[in-house]
Amino acid sequence: MSPLPTEPLVARAVASGRLRLLRQRVARAWSGARGRLPRHVLYLHPHGVLSWRLAAGPAADARPAQATPFASFGHWCAAHPGADVRVRVSGRLLHSIAVDAGLQLPGADAVRRYARQQFTHYHGAQAAGWPLAVWHGRGESGACGLHGVDLDAMVAEASRHDVRLLEMTPVWCAALAKMAAASPDFAGPGRNALLLVEGAAATWLLAEDGVIRSVRQRFMDAPHPDAVASLVDALAAQHQPLARPASVLGWWIEVPGESPGDVAPGYAGLTGSGSLNAVMLAEPGRPA
Amino acid sequence: MTTAWPRPDFLARPPRRPAIVWWFSGASLLAAALSVGDWRAATRELESQRDRLSRVERHAPVAASAPPHATASVAPIAQADAIRAARHIVDRIEHPWDRILANVESETPQGLQWLEMDHDADAAAVHLEGNAADVAAVLRLVDSLSARPGWSQVALARLRSSEARGSAAASLPWRFEVIAAIDARAIARARPAGEH
Numbered sequence: 033m034s035p036l037p038t039e040p041l042v043a044r045a046v047a048s049g050r051l052r053l054l055r056q057r058v059a060r061a062w063s064g065a066r067g068r069l070p071r072h073v074l075y076l077h078p079h080g081v082l083s084w085r086l087a088a089g090p091a092a093d094a095r096p097a098q099a100t101p102f103a104s105f106g107h108w109c110a111a112h113p114g115a116d117v118r119v120r121v122s123g124r125l126l127h128s129i130a131v132d133a134g135l136q137l138p139g140a141d142a143v144r145r146y147a148r149q150q151f152t153h154y155h156g157a158q159a160a161g162w163p164l165a166v167w168h169g170r171g172e173s174g175a176c177g178l179h180g181v182d183l184d185a186m187v188a189e190a191s192r193h194d195v196r197l198l199e200m201t202p203v204w205c206a207a208l209a210k211m212a213a214a215s216p217d218f219a220g221p222g223r224n225a226l227l228l229v230e231g232a233a234a235t236w237l238l239a240e241d242g243v244i245r246s247v248r249q250r251f252m253d254a255p256h257p258d259a260v261a262s263l264v265d266a267l268a269a270q271h272q273p274l275a276r277p278a279s280v281l282g283w284w285i286e287v288p289g290e291s292p293g294d295v296a297p298g299y300a301g302l303t304g305s306g307s308l309n310a311v312m313l314a315e316p317g318r319p320a
Numbered sequence: 321m322t323t324a325w326p327r328p329d330f331l332a333r334p335p336r337r338p339a340i341v342w343w344f345s346g347a348s349l350l351a352a353a354l355s356v357g358d359w360r361a362a363t364r365e366l367e368s369q370r371d372r373l374s375r376v377e378r379h380a381p382v383a384a385s386a387p388p389h390a391t392a393s394v395a396p397i398a399q400a401d402a403i404r405a406a407r408h409i410v411d412r413i414e415h416p417w418d419r420i421l422a423n424v425e426s427e428t429p430q431g432l433q434w435l436e437m438d439h440d441a442d443a444a445a446v447h448l449e450g451n452a453a454d455v456a457a458v459l460r461l462v463d464s465l466s467a468r469p470g471w472s473q474v475a476l477a478r479l480r481s482s483e484a485r486g487s488a489a490a491s492l493p494w495r496f497e498v499i500a501a502i503d504a505r506a507i508a509r510a511r512p513a514g515e516h
Contacts, residue, residue, distance in 0.1 A: 121330070165328030167326035170324075172326060174328070176330070183330060199327075200330040200331045201327055205325060208326075209325060244326055
């Protein structure tokens with residue numbers, strides 16, 4: 033009995049796999065050249081992901097993008113093979129610190145080392161393996177540690193479905209961009225504060241003359257407007273004087289008598305400037 | 321509004337230089353090294369040329385101080401040419417024609433008739449042609465000329481029966497040609513007393 037011709041079969045399988053990948057690459061390059069590349073923005077939170085499709089050009093204004101929920105990043109990748117995606121990570125999945133300018137750390141590597149040290153000091157040995165993202169420059173620096181996500185698994189999942197991860201940033205970056213676009217005074221002189229509310233979790237961002245000085249994370253007992261108001265009051269009292277009242281952006285607030293939704297503008301003495309949808313569609317680093 | 325807010329990215333990798341950068345750097349370094357080597361060789365060459373120039377200037381201060389003009393370099397060559405030409409003429413004048421003729425004449429045995437003698441003062445070859453009564457006389461001539469000082473490589477180049485008709489052909493039936501290499505100076509130096 034002759035042996036089975038396994039080798040040619042394997043070779044053919046490998047070749048077809050490569051061919052498929054190549055076809056996907058060519059298709060993507062072709063779509064990119066025609067400006068038809070499907071681009072997505074993804075909100076990564078502890079219970080799954082929310083996905084928006086970014087339309088290019090004037091179509092974006094014609095029809096507001098709608099979020100689609102997915103159970104996990106893996107599900108999303110399976111549903112969008114070959115897509116480009118920008119990931120925004122919920123504050124619940126990361127810890128952020130702004131480094132005191134007085135430390136005068138010389139570079140991004142120094143910031144990284146300092147942040148690693150701080151995180152392991154406050155969160156224990158588990159923090160030694162957290163993926164870090166740092167910012168450094170213009171007299172401001174800081175770092176974010178990703179504690180709720182297996183980054184390597186995510187990258188592997190993405191590459192398995194030929195999904196290209198363009199970036200993976202904290203959601204508060206997009207919130208800052210949205211805030212600054214809505215109110216240009218936010219980047220102006222003096223102290224300005226923004227509270228980003230994601231349900232019961234909140235991120236307090238303090239900008240001084242357009243430079244981020246402080247990033248604090250707070251948790252509320254319940255995602256209730258009164259809790260948000262008292263948190264804003266408490267944090268504002270710690271950081272007086274503020275040039276203008278602290279702004280609030282957020283979602284998943286349980287307003288009595290209504291279904292949980294975005295923070296309503298002007299509700300309970302807060303100045304809201306946006307919603308989850310608006311924040312997610314804001315382009316960080318490219319203010320409107 | 322131009323404020324750039326911080327944008328920490330978990331996917332940002334420390335910038336790695338692509339391989340081509342290293343290849344390019346290597347090639348550049350190699351080119352630079354070769355250039356340095358070239359420059360050093362050129363510098364050495366320049367030094368040696370300067371040395372040569374200064375040596376020449378030391379040994380010929382007059383020539384160096386004189387303003388350079390065309391005849392300065394041409395004159396010695398023309399002079400040498402003239403000297404060579406004059407020496408050549410003198411050599412021709414001093415060529416021992418008489419001795420060579422006397423040598424041939426004195427070695428001519430009985431029964432030989434000369435037809436032609438070909439010789440140039442500039443060449444070392446002598447070509448003799450004649451009729452002979454017998455072969456032995458021709459061979460005797462070759463032997464005796466070879467024995468003369470200054471004569472060498474005397475050889476019988478050709479020997480055939482004469483084409484002439486009549487009584488001359490009857491008495492001298494052989495036509496012969498002899499070639500020889502001669503040394504004019506040796507012939508001139510040979511004592512005239514050696515002749516018969």
